[in-house]
Amino acid sequence: MPAIIQLEDYCRTYRNGSLEVHAVRGVSLAIHAGEFVAVMGASGSGKSTMMNTIGCLDRPTSGRYLLDGVDVGALNRDELADLRNRKLGFVFQGFNLLARTSALENVELPILYCRPAVPVREQVRRALAALELVGLSDRADHYPNQLSGGQQQRVAIARALVNEPRVLLADEPTGNLDSRTSIEVMGVFQALNDRGITVVMVTHELDIASFAKRKVVMRDGLIRTDEPVSHRLHAPEALAKLEAEQKSVHLD
Amino acid sequence: MLAILKTALRAIRRNILRSFLTMLGIIVGIAAVIVGVSMGTGAKAEVDKQIASMGNNLLIVFSGNMSRGGVRGGFGMQPSLTERDYEALRREVSGVVGVSPEVRTTVHVAAGNQNSSVGVWGVSADFAEIRSWRFQSGENFTEVDVRTANKVCVIGKTTAATLFGEGADPVGQIIRIKNAPFTVVGWLAAKGANAFGQDQDDVILMPYTSAMKRLSGDTKFRAFSLATESAEVMGDVTNQIATLLRQLHQITPDKEDDFSIRSQQEMSDFANANNRIMTILIGAFAGISLVVGGIGIMNIMLVSVTERTREIGTRLAVGARARDVLRQFLTEAVLLSVVGGALGIAAGYWLAPLLTKFAGFPTLISNASVVLAFSVSAVIGIVFGFFPALKAANLDPIDALRYE
Structure with a gap:
């Protein structure tokens, strides 16, 4: 089976005046359908650069990147935008929801840029279905400032899912969340992954990476380790454990 | 298109006072166009009515040559x-x-x-x-x-x-x-x-x-x-x-x-010459005001693009093409100027009768001037909104997403 994401000797070099910065210096990576990959690494390791390329926000300086069999390096700006729209869903650290815009309208955002255009009735139906998937269908008319951080991130996940993408890309999705809501969000990711959605997630927290199935560690623009997660955490159990710990703290 | 309009309306409503102040230049300019043109057409209608009251298909032969600036006696002073x-x-x-x-x-x-x-x-x-x-x-x-x-x-x-x-x-x-x-x-x-x-x-x-x-x-x-x-x-x-x-x-x-022949049309033109100068002057002031208003819109749109850089990044990330972003911000600028234009037209309709009542100027608001004013305000939105919109559309998605 061909990989959904296939990087072949991928390099990315930035030019800063006369200085060349080699952010990624030759990475080959294949991610198949149904995987849940955590990309780890210190800042400057090249993981964000690689995620930008995987997310079709950027193109490789050399090497190849095939997304679902399409060579991304050969596409222009508009074609990249269409690819992001149809095949990728983004979840950001800072949620990036539009303020003063209801959860439902936030989720509808990617549908607005579909070609051909989707009828309004269908837009609403799909956005509601996506909110249902993350358990927020009762908050459809809430504004972001009326939602908790965890709820906002779930709205953002619903937005990422609404066009039924091939891959869900998450950049530090728990970076702005406390440990409890982080586990809840991981629970959502695991549930979606169980339904067959491919997830690629950047994180620097080891325990968050343990919710994934596969762990890729980067350093100095290269992949250092690429292995299955040995002691995989499951969100419901982790949540129960956390609650028990918190209870014991209270009892003391 | 409906979604674009909705987003634009939301952006304008987000800071209603700022939007209104931005529109003010357009409002003043368009109101000046409406009132100025109404004074011109009002005065012309008055003159035309008076000229028509002189008779139909009238020719007047004056003694003396008037085309030489009246040096030779002018208006029948030297009867011939x-x-x-x-x-x-x-x-x-x-x-x-x-x-x-x-x-x-x-x-x-x-x-x-x-x-x-x-x-x-x-x-x-x-x-x-x-x-x-x-x-x-x-x-x-x-x-x-x-x-x-x-x-x-x-x-x-x-x-x-x-x-x-x-x-x-x-x-x-x-x-x-x-x-x-x-x-x-x-x-x-x-x-x-x-x-x-x-x-x-x-x-x-x-x-x-x-x-x-x-x-x-x-x-x-x-x-x-x-x-x-x-x-x-x-x-x-x-x-x-x-x-x-x-x-x-x-x-x-x-x-x-040693005589001059004047038709009614010429007499009407003569009497209207002053009106035309007045209309041109007011038009020039209105034009300056509209340009200033347009620059105001450009200024606020540039601010808006900077403020909403992350939003633009998000839109680009979820699949908006450059032209989608361009259209979004252009719509917003045009909406600002067109709403300003509509308010200006309303102000003109309110001011023109007051001018007649208190200053005695005849005024007549023509449909053509309303259509003109409205089109001008839309064009201003497009012209002055284009540069900020282009700036928004050309943002790099990665930089825009990371913008603080």
Whole structure:
């Protein structure tokens, strides 16, 4: 089976005046359908650069990147935008929801840029279905400032899912969340992954990476380790454990 | 498209005060356009009405050459038009429905114990018809009255009111002009002020023969009034008159006319020249205001693009193309300026009648000026919104997403 994401000797070099910065210096990576990959690494390791390329926000300086069999390096700006729209869903650290815009309208955002255009009735139906998937269908008319951080991130996940993408890309999705809501969000990711959605997630927290199935560690623009997660955490159990710990703290 | 409009409306509502202040330049500019143009068209309509009240298809022949800046005496100051010219015009010019000579003098008029100083016009029996005078009561004097220099006259509304009291019918009364008794045979209907602001109703019309022999002693005319059969023949009639008068006055080809022929259109143009200057001036100020307003919109749109960089990044990430972002911000700018334009038009509709009421300017808001103002505001939005929108559309998605 061909990989959904296939990087072949991928390099990315930035030019800063006369200085060349080699952010990624030759990475080959294949991610198949149904995987849940955590990309780890210190800042400057090249993981964000690689995620930008995987997310079709950027193109490789050399090497190849095939997304679902399409060579991304050969596409222009508009074609990249269409690819992001149809095949990728983004979840950001800072949620990036539009303020003063209801959860439902936030989720509808990617549908607005579909070609051909989707009828309004269908837009609403799909956005509601996506909110249902993350358990927020009762908050459809809430504004972001009326939602908790965890709820906002779930709205953002619903937005990422609404066009039924091939891959869900998450950049530090728990970076702005406390440990409890982080586990809840991981629970959502695991549930979606169980339904067959491919997830690629950047994180620097080891325990968050343990919710994934596969762990890729980067350093100095290269992949250092690429292995299955040995002691995989499951969100419901982790949540129960956390609650028990918190209870014991209270009892003391 | 609906979603774009919704987002644009939301962005404008987000900071209503800022949006309103941004629009203010456009509002002022468009209101100035509406009011300015309404003053121009109002004044023109007024002038046209007054010119039309002078008669239909009217040609006036003045003695003296006016095209030379009045150096040669101007407005009939050096009368050169004679009885012989009059007879020749009547006989030989075709396409004319009426000709009247014109002498004027100001005289002292008395009736009963009332008296007044009034302008007397000595004219032919055709004159009332040529100049579209209607009769309130009585009738015009006749050809016979003209031939016999009869002591009859018709009097205007204002003169009648002065001499006999408001609303009293003067027909059949005797008035004394320079101590000679004249019988009033007709009472003219009111015409109002002329294009130059004079009251046309303070007037006495009488046979030119009577005026020349009994009152002024003039032997020449200051002007002829002619009515042509139609507007189309005016040019031809003008040429006939010029040729005939040059012949009669024995003017050699190297000399200039000692008379001037003016059509109603020319008189209207003359009277409207000032209005046009006023309209152009107001238009220039309005234009400057609109440019300033446009720059205001550009400024605030640039601020908006910077403020919403992360939003733009998010939109690009979920699949918006550059042109989607461009359209988004362009719509917002156009909406700002068009709403400003609409408010400006409303302000214009509110201000123009006030101007008429308190400053006495005639105003008339034409549909064309409203359409023009609205289009101009839309164009301003497109022109001044384009640069900020382009800036937004060309943002790099990665940089935009990371923008703090």
